[in-house]
Amino acid sequence: MKAVHFGAGNIGRGFVGVLLHEAGYELVFADVADALIGQINDQDSYVVHEVGEGARDHEVTGFSGVNSASDLGGLREQIVSADMITTAVGPRVLQIIAPTIAEGLRARAEAGVEGRVAVMACENAINATDGLAEAIRAAYPEADQVAIFANTAVDRIVPDQAPGQGLDVTVETYHEWAVESAPFQGQTPDVPGITWVEDLEPYITRKLFTVNTGHAATAYFGRQAGITKISDVLADAQVRSQVEAVLAETKELLVAKFGFAPEVQQAYVEKIITRFTNPHLPDTVERVGRAPLRKISRTERFVGPAAELAERGLSADALVAAVAAALAFDVPEDPESAELQARLAAARGDRQATDALVTDLTGIAEEHPLFPALSEVFAAA
Ligand SMILES: NC(=O)c1ccc[n+]([C@@H]2O[C@H](COP(=O)([O-])OP(=O)(O)OC[C@H]3O[C@@H](n4cnc5c(N)ncnc54)[C@H](O)[C@@H]3O)[C@@H](O)[C@H]2O)c1
Numbered sequence: 001m002k003a004v005h006f007g008a009g010n011i012g013r014g015f016v017g018v019l020l021h022e023a024g025y026e027l028v029f030a031d032v033a034d035a036l037i038g039q040i041n042d043q044d045s046y047v048v049h050e051v052g053e054g055a056r057d058h059e060v061t062g063f064s065g066v067n068s069a070s071d072l073g074g075l076r077e078q079i080v081s082a083d084m085i086t087t088a089v090g091p092r093v094l095q096i097i098a099p100t101i102a103e104g105l106r107a108r109a110e111a112g113v114e115g116r117v118a119v120m121a122c123e124n125a126i127n128a129t130d131g132l133a134e135a136i137r138a139a140y141p142e143a144d145q146v147a148i149f150a151n152t153a154v155d156r157i158v159p160d161q162a163p164g165q166g167l168d169v170t171v172e173t174y175h176e177w178a179v180e181s182a183p184f185q186g187q188t189p190d191v192p193g194i195t196w197v198e199d200l201e202p203y204i205t206r207k208l209f210t211v212n213t214g215h216a217a218t219a220y221f222g223r224q225a226g227i228t229k230i231s232d233v234l235a236d237a238q239v240r241s242q243v244e245a246v247l248a249e250t251k252e253l254l255v256a257k258f259g260f261a262p263e264v265q266q267a268y269v270e271k272i273i274t275r276f277t278n279p280h281l282p283d284t285v286e287r288v289g290r291a292p293l294r295k296i297s298r299t300e301r302f303v304g305p306a307a308e309l310a311e312r313g314l315s316a317d318a319l320v321a322a323v324a325a326a327l328a329f330d331v332p333e334d335p336e337s338a339e340l341q342a343r344l345a346a347a348r349g350d351r352q353a354t355d356a357l358v359t360d361l362t363g364i365a366e367e368h369p370l371f372p373a374l375s376e377v378f379a380a381a
């Protein structure tokens with residue numbers, strides 16, 4: 001069995017790669033980072049080091065790399081003979097890789113390969129595979145004849161890796177990979193690390209609006225407090241209470257929307273806070289806060305739940321405070337942070353312009369009940 005995995009970064013090597021290797025898959029990493037692909041092809045193995053309680057090392061072997069920008073022929077060949085295609089490239093990159101996957105699927109159909117290849121986007125976004133599938137179908141309308149598309153939710157904290165570590169990856173012990181089973185019609189691939197679920201929506205929404213909402217709030221409030229390491233941030237009593245207030249709001253929504261028992265959701269929140277405070281995990285507010293434009297967008301971890309709370313007449317004050325902290329995320333090396341700061345600077349002092357920015361960046365229109373609160377924080381930014 002062979003899996004082609006797009007994105008040989010933290011989650012690619014430290015999560016999807018190791019679970020597929022342990023399920024017996026040969027791995028082909030596709031990435032645009034030439035030096036990384038060179039390293040992958042030079043090495044026979046790498047190690048995934050878990051840190052924290054119950055940690056152990058996992059050796060990954062049986063992999064190769066293909067440069068998906070410069071070796072389109074090689075990539076196409078790999079897709080023709082793959083049993084699975086996974087991605088961990090970032091939600092906004094899916095549109096970029098879709099035409100390449102479409103080409104591979106077309107070649108697969110032309111070669112008459114039997115069996116459909118499973119395509120699963122492993123990104124922090126609701127229904128990421130649906131978006132990828134739509135873009136693939138736009139380039140190759142017969143894609144469903146050769147591929148099965150399934151949405152997933154992936155959860156494992158994998159920080160940026162220290163330079164000089166080669167391909168080895170340091171990760172937390174915890175991991176969860178939930179995938180919707182329905183598209184496979186009873187024939188789900190045999191991957192012991194995957195939890196198959198009939199309805200993914202509660203899983204992915206709860207993951208995004210608890211783990212990622214809490215994580216991003218920790219990063220933005222933590223950076224404002226001048227703290228760099230994620231595990232240090234929650235030792236600050238004020239930041240901790242801000243993060244807890246944010247998670248109390250998303251808890252209220254998740255309990256009301258999906259019927260999770262309040263005590264079960266509270267236990268989930270507490271477990272997640274323990275994961276954030278793992279002192280052995282070298283994670284930073286800059287990594288966790290990366291791409292703030294994506295993180296304050298309409299369906300994402302702050303505005304997504306805040307909008308639904310406001311529509312239900314419930315408070316979203318803590319989430320709005322987290323958006324305010326996100327607007328203060330000024331990290332010039334992060335392209336989205338640089339763009340955010342430039343756009344805020346251009347609008348500053350002009351209420352019409354800052355209000356227009358609210359709608360442009362968060363997708364919240366003037367008539368929405370969340371608009372007045374967002375209007376205030378954008379005007380103050
Ligand atoms: N790191 C985590 O803790 C974590 C956990 C769960 C989910 N995720 C999600 O996984 C995805 C990847 O995150 P990450 O932390 O591994 O990021 P990363 O930056 O470590 O890895 C992304 C990789 O994608 C590659 N890439 C970029 N554009 C590409 C393209 N056009 N074609 C092929 N490869 C391309 C990059 O070169 C890089 O190697 C994101 O959606 C993220 O939200 C991350």
Ligand SMILES: O=P(O)(O)OC[C@@H](O)[C@@H](O)[C@H](O)[C@H](O)CO
Pocket residue numbers: 124154155156157158211212215216287288289290291
């Ligand atoms: O990857 P992002 O940028 O969507 O979010 C940053 C972190 O919150 C994220 O990578 C978490 O570590 C991960 O989602 C945990 O499962």
